[in-house]
Amino acid sequence: FIPTHAFRFLQVLGKFFPRHRAVMGDFYMLPDTVPGAVDAPVVQTRLKGTMVPCDTYMVRPGWFDIFFPTNFELLRSMYNATCRAPASTAAGLGGARVCTQAEFVKQYGDLSKTATRSGENPMLEFYGNNKFLLS
Numbered sequence: 001f002i003p004t005h006a007f008r009f010l011q012v013l014g015k016f017f018p019r020h021r022a023v024m025g026d027f028y029m030l031p032d033t034v035p036g037a038v039d040a041p042v043v044q045t046r047l048k049g050t051m052v053p054c055d056t057y058m059v060r061p062g063w064f065d066i067f068f069p070t071n072f073e074l075l076r077s078m079y080n081a082t083c084r085a086p087a088s089t090a091a092g093l094g095g096a097r098v099c100t101q102a103e104f105v106k107q108y109g110d111l112s113k114t115a116t117r118s119g120e121n122p123m124l125e126f127y128g129n130n131k132f133l134l135s
Contacts, residue, residue, distance in 0.1 A: 001037060001038065001039045001040060001041065001068065003039075003068075003070070003071070003074070003075070003078075006070075006075060006078065007078055007082070010078055010079055010082040010083055011082055013082075013083050014082045014083040018083075020083075020135070021135055022079075022083075022096070022133065022134070022135045023132060023133075023134055023135075024070075024075070024132065024133040025101075025104075025130060025131070025132045025133075026069075026070040026072075026130070026131070027067075027069050027070065027129050027130055028069050028070055028071065028072050028129060028130070028131045029069055029129040030042045030067055030069045030129065032044070032053035033069070034054070034055060034056060034057055035055055039068065039069060039071045039074075040057075041057055041066050041067055041068045041069075042065075042066070042067045043055075043056065043057050043059055043064055043065070043066050044064065044065050045059075045063055045064045045065070069129075070131070072098040072131045072132075072133055073098060075098075075133055076095075076096045076097070076098050076133055079095075079096045079133065079135065080095040080096055083096075083135070084096070084135075094135075095135075096133050096134060096135040097133070097134055097135075098131055098132065098133055098134075099131065099132050099134065100128075100130070100131055100132075101123070101124075101127040101128065101130040101131065101132070102124050102128075104132045104134075105123045105124055106124070109123060111123075111124070
């Protein structure tokens with residue numbers, strides 16, 4: 001699966017906002033994806049109150065939810081090729097980097113404000129399948 005809309009978005013950023021900074025976050029891994037494909041989606045529907053995963057994306061429109069994971073390493077390569085030409089790098093705008101949810105929260109968050117009374121920190125302990133692209 002090729003992220004064509006993400007590529008179009010990056011083209012707009014590069015063309016109309018050449019000195020931008022970006023923070024993009026999403027899930028990079030999802031459970032129960034369609035088997036046999038790279039960066040395959042999760043396709044599911046609700047049947048009698050229960051979520052039912054499907055093994056194909058060729059389903060009836062409107063009856064199913066389809067979620068695509070984001071391949072952040074590919075997105076970083078696309079971003080650097082599209083938005084960070086050599087002139088941008090010379091102007092001080094470096095390439096993008098990818099970090100995990102935990103890395104992002106440790107660097108930019110206030111961990112004392114996201115901890116629960118029991119001492120757990122959902123922002124660090126949950127969302128292990130989330131990443132960020134930072135430019």
